[in-house]
Amino acid sequence: MRSVAGPTDHVVVVGAGLSGLACALHLLGAGRRVTVVERDAGPGGRAGRVRLGGYEVDTGPTVLTMPHLADEAFAAVGDSLARRVELVALHPAYRARFADGTSLDVHTGAEAMEEEVRRFAGPAEAAGYRRLRHWLTELYGAQMQRFIDANFDSPVQLLHPDLARLAALGGFGRLDRQIGRFLSDARLRRVFSFQALYAGVAPARALAAYAVIAYMDTVAGVWYPKGGMHAVPRAMADAAADAGAGFRWSAEVSALERSAGRVRAVRLASGERIACDAVVLSCELSTAHQLLGGAPRRPVRLSHSPSAVILHAGGDRTWSDLAHHTLSFGTAWKRTFEELTRSGTLMSDPSLLITRPTTHDPALAPPGRHLHYVLAPCPNTTVGPSAESWRSLGPRYRDSLVAELERRGLDGFAASVEEEMLVTPLDWAAQGHAAGSPFSVSHRFAQTGPFRPRNLVRGWDNVVLAGCGTTPGVGVPTVLISGKLAAARITGGRGRSAAPPSVRSSSTSPRAGSA
Structure with a gap:
C-alpha cells in the first residue's frame, strides 16, 4: 500500500464529519498531532443537528448499522463508543408497509x-x-x-x-x-x-x-443512539479533544499553501495559517477539488446519486402502526427508479422512509409531542429539476407529500404539525453538495472500488481524501472506514475491521420484540 512519504507529525483534517473524526481518532492513536478545521460551529457534517422550536432534529442519516466500525475509531485512543453513547438495538429494524395494506416487520x-x-x-x-x-x-x-x-x-x-x-x-x-x-x-x-x-x-x-x-x-442489526445520530459525531469529537486534538470551529479553509509538491500549511478565510506535515480533506469532494485546483481527469464524467426531499415535522400526535423506521412502499417499483435515475421526474408513486426518533427518545420533543422525519428520494439536479426550481417546487411537493401520507393512513398529519423544516435539493446545493445530492458520487461499476476517486491525490505528495466521495463510498459504515483508510495512508498502518457479532454467530441472534 502506498502511503504519504516524508514527515507526518502534524496532520490537519479538513471537516469534522464522521469520516474526518474517524480519521482524526485513528491518527491520534498512531501518535500524530491533529488539528481539525470545520466550517460549521460544531461537529457532524452531514450528521448535523438543528433546534426546531422545542424539537432536536438530526439533519442527516437516521439509520445506524455496524456500530463496531465507530467503536474501532474510539478504541484507537483507548476509548469506546459504549462509554460515550447509549445505543438501543431496534426490534424491528424496520417496518415495511405495502400499497396492498399488508405490513412486515424486518427483524x-x-x-x-x-x-x-x-x-x-x-x-x-x-x-x-x-x-x-x-x-x-x-x-x-x-x-x-x-x-x-x-x-x-x-x-x-x-x-x-x-x-x-x-x-x-x-x-x-x-x-x-x-x-x-x-x-x-x-x-x-x-x-x-x-x-x-x-x-x-x-x-x-x-x-x-x-x-x-x-x-x-x-x-x-440496526441501532439508535440516544440523543439522535448526531450524538455519535459529538462523542467522537469529544474523544478526539480528550486525546489531544485541536479544533478550529466556524473556520473555513481558503487555500492550501504548497511547495515542491507538498502542502506546507492550510490557510483559513480568517487569515490564520496552520503549518502542517500532511492534510486530510474530508469535505465534499467538489470542495476538495476546488482547494486542489481541479479534479483529476477521468475517462467519463462523475455521476451522482439521486437526491432526497426531507420533511422534519414536530407535532401533537403520532400513529401506533409506525415503528422507529417505517418503509412505506408505493405500488410502482421499476418505474420509480426510472424516474429517479433516468427521466428525472418526481416519483409518481413514492416509496418513503418515515422515521420516528421519539419512539425511543421522547426527550427530543417537548412533553407529549412527537417528531417525524419523512424522506422522499428525488432526482438530483443534473437529471431532474434544477436547484433553483425547487424554490417554488418545494412547497408544492411538501403539500403533495403530506397528502400522500394521509392517504396511506397517517390521517390528520397535516393538522398535527406544529413545527416543520423542509429540505430540498436547493438546500443540499447551498451546502455545497454536487448535483444537489447529499449522497455524493453514485456506485456505478466505473465508480466503485479502485475505480472510485482515490484517496491519494496525484501530484500532491501529502494530501489524502476521506468521505463518501472517495473509497469506499456512501453510507455511515463506509465513511467511518474511509476515515480509517485515510489515516492508514498517512501512518502506513492497516487495521482490519472486526467482524460484527452477527457474522460470528448469525444463527443465534435473540428473537426480536415489537416496536
Missing part, C-alpha cells in the same frame, strides 16, 4: 425474521429467506476486508482469490435477479433490494455485490 434475528416471513408469505418464502440470509452473510465475508475495508493503488489488486469467491456467489450478476433466486414474493424482494438506492443505482442495474448493504440493514 435482524434469524429466527424472528424467518417466523415473520412465514406469517407474511408462507413456508416456502421463509425457507428462501433463510437461504438468502446465508448468501448475504457469505457475500459480506467475501467483500469486507478485500474490497471495502481496503486501500487500492491499482485495479490489479482486484486479482485475488476473494474475487473468484465473489463471482462464484453471483456478485457480478444483477441485484434484483439474485434476490429473486431466493424470494418470489415481490414485496419481500423490495425489502432486500431497496438499499441499492443508497448506492445510487436501480436494483435492475445494480451489481448483486451491493446486497452487502442489505446485509448491514437486515442481518447485522
Whole structure:
C-alpha cells in the first residue's frame, strides 16, 4: 500500500464529519498531532443537528448499522463508543408497509425474521429467506476486508482469490435477479433490494455485490443512539479533544499553501495559517477539488446519486402502526427508479422512509409531542429539476407529500404539525453538495472500488481524501472506514475491521420484540 512519504507529525483534517473524526481518532492513536478545521460551529457534517422550536432534529442519516466500525475509531485512543453513547438495538429494524395494506416487520434475528416471513408469505418464502440470509452473510465475508475495508493503488489488486469467491456467489450478476433466486414474493424482494438506492443505482442495474448493504440493514442489526445520530459525531469529537486534538470551529479553509509538491500549511478565510506535515480533506469532494485546483481527469464524467426531499415535522400526535423506521412502499417499483435515475421526474408513486426518533427518545420533543422525519428520494439536479426550481417546487411537493401520507393512513398529519423544516435539493446545493445530492458520487461499476476517486491525490505528495466521495463510498459504515483508510495512508498502518457479532454467530441472534 502506498502511503504519504516524508514527515507526518502534524496532520490537519479538513471537516469534522464522521469520516474526518474517524480519521482524526485513528491518527491520534498512531501518535500524530491533529488539528481539525470545520466550517460549521460544531461537529457532524452531514450528521448535523438543528433546534426546531422545542424539537432536536438530526439533519442527516437516521439509520445506524455496524456500530463496531465507530467503536474501532474510539478504541484507537483507548476509548469506546459504549462509554460515550447509549445505543438501543431496534426490534424491528424496520417496518415495511405495502400499497396492498399488508405490513412486515424486518427483524435482524434469524429466527424472528424467518417466523415473520412465514406469517407474511408462507413456508416456502421463509425457507428462501433463510437461504438468502446465508448468501448475504457469505457475500459480506467475501467483500469486507478485500474490497471495502481496503486501500487500492491499482485495479490489479482486484486479482485475488476473494474475487473468484465473489463471482462464484453471483456478485457480478444483477441485484434484483439474485434476490429473486431466493424470494418470489415481490414485496419481500423490495425489502432486500431497496438499499441499492443508497448506492445510487436501480436494483435492475445494480451489481448483486451491493446486497452487502442489505446485509448491514437486515442481518447485522440496526441501532439508535440516544440523543439522535448526531450524538455519535459529538462523542467522537469529544474523544478526539480528550486525546489531544485541536479544533478550529466556524473556520473555513481558503487555500492550501504548497511547495515542491507538498502542502506546507492550510490557510483559513480568517487569515490564520496552520503549518502542517500532511492534510486530510474530508469535505465534499467538489470542495476538495476546488482547494486542489481541479479534479483529476477521468475517462467519463462523475455521476451522482439521486437526491432526497426531507420533511422534519414536530407535532401533537403520532400513529401506533409506525415503528422507529417505517418503509412505506408505493405500488410502482421499476418505474420509480426510472424516474429517479433516468427521466428525472418526481416519483409518481413514492416509496418513503418515515422515521420516528421519539419512539425511543421522547426527550427530543417537548412533553407529549412527537417528531417525524419523512424522506422522499428525488432526482438530483443534473437529471431532474434544477436547484433553483425547487424554490417554488418545494412547497408544492411538501403539500403533495403530506397528502400522500394521509392517504396511506397517517390521517390528520397535516393538522398535527406544529413545527416543520423542509429540505430540498436547493438546500443540499447551498451546502455545497454536487448535483444537489447529499449522497455524493453514485456506485456505478466505473465508480466503485479502485475505480472510485482515490484517496491519494496525484501530484500532491501529502494530501489524502476521506468521505463518501472517495473509497469506499456512501453510507455511515463506509465513511467511518474511509476515515480509517485515510489515516492508514498517512501512518502506513492497516487495521482490519472486526467482524460484527452477527457474522460470528448469525444463527443465534435473540428473537426480536415489537416496536
